[in-house]
Amino acid sequence: MRIDRQVLSTNNSLKLDPRSDLIAAATQFYKQGWMVGTAGNLSARLPDGSFWITASGKSKGELQISDFIRVGNDGKILERSHSDLKPSAETEIHQVIYQLFLEAEACYHVHSIEANLVSRFVEGDNLPLPPLEMLKGLGIKAENPSCFIPIFANHLDVGKIATEICDRFYIYPPQIPALLLRDHGVTVWANSTETARNYIELVEYIFRYMVVACQVNIQY
Numbered sequence: 001m002r003i004d005r006q007v008l009s010t011n012n013s014l015k016l017d018p019r020s021d022l023i024a025a026a027t028q029f030y031k032q033g034w035m036v037g038t039a040g041n042l043s044a045r046l047p048d049g050s051f052w053i054t055a056s057g058k059s060k061g062e063l064q065i066s067d068f069i070r071v072g073n074d075g076k077i078l079e080r081s082h083s084d085l086k087p088s089a090e091t092e093i094h095q096v097i098y099q100l101f102l103e104a105e106a107c108y109h110v111h112s113i114e115a116n117l118v119s120r121f122v123e124g125d126n127l128p129l130p131p132l133e134m135l136k137g138l139g140i141k142a143e144n145p146s147c148f149i150p151i152f153a154n155h156l157d158v159g160k161i162a163t164e165i166c167d168r169f170y171i172y173p174p175q176i177p178a179l180l181l182r183d184h185g186v187t188v189w190a191n192s193t194e195t196a197r198n199y200i201e202l203v204e205y206i207f208r209y210m211v212v213a214c215q216v217n218i219q220y
């Protein structure tokens with residue numbers, strides 16, 4: 001019997017290969033203007049702890065199955081379609097997220113204008129979020145919640161960003177599965193590719209609200 005991987009990938013319990021989910025998410029994010037050009041990177045973890053991640057420098061609006069690299073949890077390349085392909089320049093961030101959050105099965109990073117604007121709303125390293133109903137979708141169940149998204153500096157040395165994420169989250173776990181890189185973009189993680197896609201949409205909605213609230217002078 002021929003097994004159709006594309007069909008299987010629509011069912012979480014039977015999923016063999018998450019790359020088609022990653023391509024679908026990138027296509028959607030590209031259309032929203034959140035993965036313009038080569039911006040952003042997406043990954044999904046496999047049961048053996050390795051993860052498929054977008055190869056560096058690929059146009060995110062037209063990814064192919066061959067545009068992914070399988071990386072071990074130690075960062076070593078395990079599988080790629082061509083020796084010229086390099087893993088995303090931000091692979092170490094995905095790696096540290098998978099090491100810190102054992103339930104994480106997918107990690108998505110996109111660049112939106114709104115994420116960059118709100119990352120400048122505060123000078124400190126925690127950005128207060130408005131108490132929107134949308135926060136429930138990110139796991140915040142309180143009424144009128146006081147919720148923050150952590151902000152990290154955008155170093156040229158991605159390893160330094162990853163170390164700072166590791167050091168800070170080890171002591172202060174974030175309230176929501178998301179972080180902002182100042183003037184760069186947002187990263188979320190979740191227990192499935194579908195949930196990670198929802199989380200990107202929810203955080204981007206919240207950032208959009210914050211930008212518009214600022215324009216119309218609404219306090220929250």
Ligand SMILES: CSC[C@@H](O)[C@@H](O)C(=O)COP(=O)(O)O
Nearest residue numbers: 038039040041056057058088089
């Ligand atoms: C448009 S350049 C953006 C890159 O510097 C980086 O931030 C990014 O998100 C994509 O890098 P990549 O190496 O393709 O995964």
Ligand SMILES: [Zn+2]
Nearest residue numbers: 040090109185
């Ligand atoms: Zn980036």
